[in-house]
Amino acid sequence: MTIGLVIYPELCHGCGNCVVACPINSLRSPEVAGGKGPTEDVDMVMMVDDGVIDLKNPNHCGKCGTCVESCPVNAIRLEQVEETE
Amino acid sequence: MMEKTEMIGDKDISVERTGAEARKLNFKNELCGSCGICEKICPVDAIEVNPTGAMVRTEQESSKLEIDENKCVLCGMCSCICPYDALDLEIKGKTIKESDEYPHLLKSSEIDEDKCIYCKACETACPPGAITIARELPDRSKLVSGEIEIDKETCIKCGVCEEMCPAEAIELDYKFPTSDDPTIASNINIDKDKCVYCLVCKKACPVDAIKGVCRLCSYGDYDIKAEDAEIKGSSDINEEVCVNCGWCKDICPVEGIKVTKPFEGTVDINQESCQGCETCVMACPCNAISFPETEEMGGISEKIHIDEKYCIYCGACEKACPVDAIDVKRTKIHSTPVKSKSWEKAFESIKN
Numbered sequence: 038m039t040i041g042l043v044i045y046p047e048l049c050h051g052c053g054n055c056v057v058a059c060p061i062n063s064l065r066s067p068e069v070a071g072g073k074g075p076t077e078d079v080d081m082v083m084m085v086d087d088g089v090i091d092l093k094n095p096n097h098c099g100k101c102g103t104c105v106e107s108c109p110v111n112a113i114r115l116e117q118v119e120e121t122e
Numbered sequence: 123m124m125e126k127t128e129m130i131g132d133k134d135i136s137v138e139r140t141g142a143e144a145r146k147l148n149f150k151n152e153l154c155g156s157c158g159i160c161e162k163i164c165p166v167d168a169i170e171v172n173p174t175g176a177m178v179r180t181e182q183e184s185s186k187l188e189i190d191e192n193k194c195v196l197c198g199m200c201s202c203i204c205p206y207d208a209l210d211l212e213i214k215g216k217t218i219k220e221s222d223e224y225p226h227l228l229k230s231s232e233i234d235e236d237k238c239i240y241c242k243a244c245e246t247a248c249p250p251g252a253i254t255i256a257r258e259l260p261d262r263s264k265l266v267s268g269e270i271e272i273d274k275e276t277c278i279k280c281g282v283c284e285e286m287c288p289a290e291a292i293e294l295d296y297k298f299p300t301s302d303d304p305t306i307a308s309n310i311n312i313d314k315d316k317c318v319y320c321l322v323c324k325k326a327c328p329v330d331a332i333k334g335v336c337r338l339c340s341y342g343d344y345d346i347k348a349e350d351a352e353i354k355g356s357s358d359i360n361e362e363v364c365v366n367c368g369w370c371k372d373i374c375p376v377e378g379i380k381v382t383k384p385f386e387g388t389v390d391i392n393q394e395s396c397q398g399c400e401t402c403v404m405a406c407p408c409n410a411i412s413f414p415e416t417e418e419m420g421g422i423s424e425k426i427h428i429d430e431k432y433c434i435y436c437g438a439c440e441k442a443c444p445v446d447a448i449d450v451k452r453t454k455i456h457s458t459p460v461k462s463k464s465w466e467k468a469f470e471s472i473k474n
Contacts (some may be wrong), residue, residue, distance in 0.1 A: 039175045040184070060397035064445045070397070099444020101401040102179030115176040117184065 041118035042098045044083070048112035053089040055104035055113050059083065061097055077092050083113070137194050145196040146212045147189070153362065154186040154208035155407035157436035160200035161187070162472050165464075168193035169200060173443035175401040199468055202226055202457075204386045205436050206407065207362055225465065229366045229384040233357040237378030240355035244370035244379065249409040252363035253370060257355035264350040267343075268319030270312055270334035277331040279307035283323035291316035292323060343464040367408035369430045386454035387435035389428045395447035396425040405442035408432045464466040 053074055056062055062081050063070035075081055081093050083104070090112060104113050133151035137269045138144075156174040170186045176431070186208075193214075196216050197277040198211035202225055211218050233244070233253075240257040282290045291314075294307040300393065303471040319336035337345065359370075371379040403411045410432035416423040460466045 038184075040173050042183065058399070060399035060401075060444050063397045064395060083166035099175065100173030101175030101399055101442065103175070103399040103444070104182045113172070115180045115182070122343060 039120045040115050042082070042092060042095050042100070042104075043114050043116045043118060044092055045114070046089045046091070046094060048110050049085075049090040050110055050112075051085050051090065052109065053085045054107040054109065055090065056084055056105045058080065058107035060101060061099055061105055088115045106120045129385065134189055135185055135187075135189050137189055137191045137196065139196055144214055144326055146191055147196055147198075147201065148209075148210045148212065149185070149187065149189065150208050152183045152208075155206045155365065155438050156186050156405060156441065157205065157438040158435065158441045159203055159205065159408075159472055160209055163199050163203050163468050165197065165199065165468060166193045166195055166359065170193075171441070174438060175444065176403045177369060178442070181227050184210055189232075190243060197223060199465065203455075203469070203472060205229065205434055209218045222458075223461070225457045225460040225469070227384040228458065229381065229382055230361075231359050231364050231366050231368075231381045233359060233370070234378040234380070235357060237376045238355070238357050239376055239378075240353055240357065241375060243373045243375065244357075247369045247373045248364075249367060249369060249407060250363050250365055252360040252365075253356045254360070255355060256357075257353055259353060260351050260354065260407045262318070263315045265346060266318045267337040267345050268317075269315055269337070270314070270319060270321075270324075270332065272310055272312060273333065274310065275325075278309055278312060279305055281307070282326050282328060284310075286322050286408045288320065288322065289318050291318075304474060339394070345473050346439065365407050365434065367410065367434055369409065369432055372431055382456065383434050384456055385435040385452045386456070387450060387452040389430060389433055389451075390449040391426060391428060391437075392426050392447040392449075395445045396443075397445060398425045399444065401442045401444060402426065402439035402448060405434070405438045407438060408434055413437060 055071055056074060057072055059082050065081065066075045066079050070077050075084065080097065082095065082097050083090055083092050100115060102115055106117055136146055136235045137151040138146045139245065156171055156177055158171045158284050161171045162167045168190045169187055177183060196211060201209045201211040205227060221224050222391040242257050243256045245253045245255045279294055281294055290320045292310065292312050295309040296307050299306055317335060319334060321334050321336060324332040324379055325333045348389055360469050366383050368381045368383065411426055411428050414427040435450055435452050440448045454471055460469050
């Protein structure tokens with residue numbers, strides 16, 4: 038078991054706070070750093086797709102918890118998950 | 123017969139091996155700073171530190187680190203190097219931190235009781251709350267001198283003085299007026315133990331019923347005894363909880379605190395990579411990291427600032443940073459002599 042990023046799409050309102058808050062996302066994309074969503078899929082950790090959060094590259098996650106803090110509805114969490122290599 | 127067991131009580135962990143030389147490794151979750159030095163030094167990779175950001179920012183059920191009891195050889199390296207004393211190896215019931223055979227970190231924080239004025243600045247600043255200052259203040263009535271009197275005949279019991287008295291020394295006994303006694307209070311009293319002779323009541327009284335004088339204002343404090351003004355107290359640093367960050371030493375107005383930090387080193391921040399996510403600020407057990415304010419409106423400052431005055435170079439921030447923007451280097455370890463070659467090598471390995 039390890040601690041990893043888990044999403045709850047059924048809770049998600051699609052606000053995109055986590056996408057913008059994620060320091061990995063903002064480091065990778067100037068659009069995200071500026072507070073806008075990414076223009077194309079540039080290796081984001083997570084993205085809002087069709088109004089709902091989707092994990093794109095969970096392996097890039099730094100497990101810092103910034104997205105967890107930014108989510109108003111607890112739809113993204115750091116939790117115990119099965120280890121995947 | 124030898125047996126190894128692992129017990130997890132709450133979030134503390136202990137790994138135990140029974141036999142001729144019983145060994146027990148205790149981990150106290152509350153003390154752990156998630157710095158990862160133990161993970162680095164462990165010769166058998168038995169320790170895994172859980173993601174620092176996840177541990178400090180989100181609620182987690184797991185401990186800050188995991189110890190694999192099948193791998194742990196109970197050597198005690200982690201116990202000797204942990205700057206937060208969260209790990210402790212006992213051999214035959216005795217902690218190796220008190221044994222001369224094992225090296226230990228030279229770190230300490232001490233308050234000089236002769237210098238301490240019990241101002242409580244250190245108690246307030248201490249990041250882990252390790253300091254307790256107990257103080258006994260002087261008797262206020264012994265630090266003032268004067269006379270005060272209410273002419274009860276003149277007094278109309280309006281209660282203005284009672285309402286204004288900053289020391290709450292005046293009290294009226296209110297009652298309902300009757301035709302027999304058409305007043306609103308039966309009595310008025312000044313508590314001389316509480317009165318500080320500020321004479322606000324005298325000035326405020328609408329009928330000039332109060333006479334008073336402050337002797338200190340008129341003649342100085344000649345009749346106040348120096349010993350009556352003395353603040354007594356005691357100070358205590360909880361050694362187990364203390365992280366030796368130096369906040370107390372820095373904030374002490376009388377230079378009454380001595381701190382020895384366990385490591386020397388450097389910290390570098392890549393201001394370009396930093397995205398200001400605050401994970402390091404929350405992870406730092408020493409409160410050494412902050413968001414700086416700009417010098418002028420609209421100015422650009424560093425994204426984060428690490429004050430090395432308070433840093434012990436544990437590396438928790440580096441471990442917590444999701445974008446690898448922090449580089450902590452340890453250049454020197456303050457410890458008692460390391461006697462074995464292999465331990466020396468291991469200690470060297472946590473320098474970088």
